[in-house]
Amino acid sequence: MFKNVILLLSTLFSFSVLATPDPTPLFQAINQRLSYMEDVGLYKANHHLPIEDVTREEVVLKKAVRSAQKAGLNGASVAAFFRSQIAAAKAIQYRYRADLLNQPTRHQPRDLKKVIRPALIQLGNTINTNVKNYLEDGGKLTEQNWPEFNNTVKNRYLSSTDKKALYKALSQIRVR
Template sequence: MTHFMAIFFSSLLMCSNVFAGSVSSVSLGALSTALNERMQVMKAVAGYKALHHLPVEDLPREQVVLDNMLQHAQQAGLEPHSVVPFAHALMNASKAIQYRYRADWLSSPDRDVSVRELAGTRQQIEQLDAQLLTAINQHLVIGTFSQEDKDFLMSHLTAPHLSENDKNTLFASLARIQRLH
């Protein structure tokens, strides 16, 4: 009977490890997809701002984005204050991408820039932010972000104009996020 129980518990442990690994890969995939989509939207934001002669930096808008992220963090089961550095890293990477697109357009104007109203784009960004926070929470349910997770994200974050430094800053702030207790 003791032998049977040992086999049962070791099988249960192995199944839980397989399940945790599959949840981890799904949440990392969702996280990298949402991050890439969010960064790719920055081309449209940069195009709109360039067309309308608006600055890349918009501090009142950044406060709205931060407030929305904190609200979504709470809803996703994350400690809102631990999300603040990630939100700032996300906005800084987004601004850097916008600046890089605008610099490219100065030397070679891109005629294929899709310019739509910012309201729809901002709504899309807010939805992506909510997806990001949900994926982060799903990952944190099974553990913290590891070096393997960083390697995965670094290789899967392929949005144009997202630099290695941007990726490192995003991951460092991501690794500091905590779940609500």
């Protein structure tokens, strides 16, 4: 009986060691973060605010890098990824606002300061944690992961070029 338990435990342990880390939660968090961008664009349109706000972008970038460093990631590699996310977010907002010129909406966006920004901060932290866990578990983002990323990160205003740039930056994040 004791031998059977040892055999079972060693088998389970060996399978868990060989298991490939799953990037799906990471990709889902990125998708969820980008899902807020239409509301951001609509909020800015309703309040006559520009989409590009360089000062706010720098604040977001600094906070993202700080969060990444706390999570144990290389700050410079994360900065490049968050710059890419910001570019993708602006692309979504610009394209959505262009559609609003011909297709006005009565939809009211979620509040930028009370709902969206806190959610974006939380999702940014989640992304950092997921990246760190994935990398520390031996995961590497390669061309093999691209189809899943491409299928998971979906937004009607996100082009394939936007996605490829985002994936490239994501794949270059490193642990400290």
